[in-house]
Amino acid sequence: MDNISRYNSNIILFFVYFFSFIKLIYINIKMTYKQDYNRKYGFKPLSKSHSLKDISKTTGYELKGLKVIYKKGQGAFFSNPSSVRPHIKALGKGGADAWAMARVYASINPKSKSYKVDKIHLKKKKK
Numbered sequence: 242m243d244n245i246s247r248y249n250s251n252i253i254l255f256f257v258y259f260f261s262f263i264k265l266i267y268i269n270i271k272m273t274y275k276q277d278y279n280r281k282y283g284f285k286p287l288s289k290s291h292s293l294k295d296i297s298k299t300t301g302y303e304l305k306g307l308k309v310i311y312k313k314g315q316g317a318f319f320s321n322p323s324s325v326r327p328h329i330k331a332l333g334k335g336g337a338d339a340w341a342m343a344r345v346y347a348s349i350n351p352k353s354k355s356y357k358v359d360k361i362h363l364k365k366k367k368k
Contacts, residue, residue, distance in 0.1 A: 274346035274353060293345065297366075300349055306362035310348045313359070314341030 272280065276287040282299050284291075293311060297304040318325055318340040329336040347355035348363065356363075 274343065274350050277350055278346050290342070296345065296349065301365050302349065303364045303366055306364050307345055307348075309362045310345050310359050311341045314344030317344070 272287070275290070278291075278296075279285070279287045279289055291299070293304060293307045296302070297307055315337045318329075318337040322330065325336065325340065329339055332339060344355055344359075347353040348359040350356055
């Protein structure tokens with residue numbers, strides 16, 4: 242009986258460690274907001290980029306509001322260079338555009354902090 246209970250406890254430990262490992266992998270493989278947008282609206286590949294006009298058409302948000310958020314993203318790039326990652330900084334002006342688009346993608350995702358800040362600019366188009 243002692244060997245059986247030891248065997249059962251080893252199985253339980255195995256599953257505890259196994260699911261802890263799976264959870265760790267899941268946490269470390271986070272999708273970007275662009276990938277999340279592409280998955281939500283069925284675009285392939287997940288790294289596909291979109292224009293503000295495309296995002297406006299797909300989400301139903303007014304283009305004017307997305308442009309405001311885009312400008313805020315560019316402003317954040319230039320006004321706080323210490324927060325910009327080096328590989329984005331190396332792109333120069335293109336880095337500001339990348340930073341701005343990242344903010345747009347984040348702003349249309351209700352799970353992001355950026356959505357809470359920028360939702361005042363997001364108005365649905367009138368039908």
